[in-house]
Amino acid sequence: MRPTVNDIAREAGVSLATVDRVLNDRPGVRAKTAEAVQEAIRRIGYVRDVAAANLARQRDYRLAFVLPDTDSQFIRTLLGALTDAGHLSAALRTDVVLRRFPAEDPHALAGILAALPEAGVVGVALMAPETPVVRDAIRSLRQKGLAVVALVSDLPNTERDHFVGIDNRAAGRTAAVLTGRFLRAGPARVMVLSDSMLLRESIERRLGFDEVMQARFPGIGVLPSLETHGQGALLHDFVGQTLARYPDIGGIYSLGSGQRALTTCLDRLGRAGQLVVIGHELTPHARTALESGAMDAVITQNVGHVVRSALRVLRAKADRGPIDLSQEQIRIEIVIRENLPASLPPGPGTRLSAAREEN
Template sequence: MAREAGVSLATIDRVLNGRPGVRPATIERVNAVVERMGYVRDTSAANLARQRRYTFAILLPEARSQFVESIRAALREAYASQLADRVLLRVVSVPAQDPHAIVRALRALDPKALDGIALMVPESPQVRDQVARIKQSGLPVVALASDLPNSPRDYFVGIDNVKAGRTAALLMGKFLRRDGEILVVTNSIRARDSLERRLGFDAVMQSDFPLHAVLPTVESFDDPARMEDVVFGQLIRRPRLVGIYSMGAGNQQVLNALRRSARAAEVSVIVHELTPPTRAGLLSGEIDAVIAQNAGHLVRGTLRVLRSLSDGLPIFEPQERIRIEIVTRENLP
């Protein structure tokens, strides 16, 4: 390539890595040769040669949640494997229901010391504004599991939650034993994943199963005791309650309430995320189906996307598409 362009190897290196000290005419000539030869830069090799390290911050909810714990476990596993690729991770726990605390945690991060940030937090005006400020510093931002579509984030890694909600409604309609009421519960409807799931769920229930009445969403706000008490109260006071759709955290508490009410045999239950409690619920027949997404794929995809954004490379979309998985007792992995 250097011979073709009529320059030294050092000049080629400076042009390919965007370093100063090369005349515009020479840069143009080198780039023309690069394009003509079909050269593809090996970013991993270049980073290794430069001893480059990627440092990413990952913000996760601090509330106890089996799904969040599975994300943390996947991060630990990915971190061990990514060390060879010189990736350093900084995991920051934040109170998901406090947007001001989330903003304070983001402001405490030094953009100059990072190569990218991934966020698993609810969208709010405060968070959107802070993401905009982060983007102004030139730092890539990725939404993890729950999207921030109204912010200037660069990418979302996660399932299509509207489709997940529609899938839940289709399963619910098929599993229901009789007409009646359906209880919908989640940690907070402010979380984008829960909001989108509810929209998808309502659309299918109204169009395909109009004889069932879907009740307003019950929120637990990071309070497991509240989730169990509210679900138990609804089961006791509503004899026409025939289904429960759990859109987020709190599945163990839903199961506890079902057992206390002795109505598990007559209520269809659809939940999200395959965790030890939901696996046990499937095996016992208390849960009809789990809509799952692979936590390992979520984490690996997030790290790949952050690296691509940091290097200014295109994202390989098919690889980062997270599948919606339907798990029943008969196909438990």
């Protein structure tokens, strides 16, 4: 049988009340007595029954996900994973609230963050670019005792508790190795596309990409990044012109997650399947592109894993409990057509309640 608090009390020769005080480090216990209790705990190998504890405590974890209101495929995938996970974690007394902020408005974001403590939120997963305003908002949240994790995009110079996502520089390096090795012939050029080079991810990926390209594939010339800002027309023109100007272009590296515009553009230019095309994030479009051969590889992170990891970490932080780093490490996945995971129907479809969804 698993030992309980009563066993500790008996073993340590103290009362249940004292054990409780020690367990929840409440004041009113002499250091020596506390040590005796700890010793008893160690001796009989007691582990707190979190379920019973949470039941008694009437605890529920109210966690907020704060995301930009951009309507990209990636965000949509993330939201899908979030609703799935939210449904499952009902069993874990977890209650997820979603907040969206105007992508280009750090002050609006700060306002949303500032309002979270009053909404009873005890932990926040935040996907946002790092700005001074955001830095301050995070500090203020932390001071109020909320746990904060950075999601997908790290916020290294803030007081966030944890980062859930991949090392984008390593992701860029990975992309470079694949590009370099997939290009069979000798000298060639590679085009680099990006939604916006203001995003930390894009910069880091590019950095990693260039590192490897210079060191391991000196015969391959890498063109400067083009920022498309989500504008298909701009992309189409540029890709067409560049391909015409440099006939030796053998590959395209797409730093961002928007792959649809690129593949349709290559299609219209009649160049689909002729170039090595590598991009990021396994969105539905990327998936079809891999299946059709329009893309050769996608570097991605498992979004479901990202969301679940964020939830676990936030719960652990809220309890000041430990986290299992090996489980929380998000892997940089390489996906080609052959190891494409089967696409599953969306989850049980529990929407986050409307009341919570609106702002």
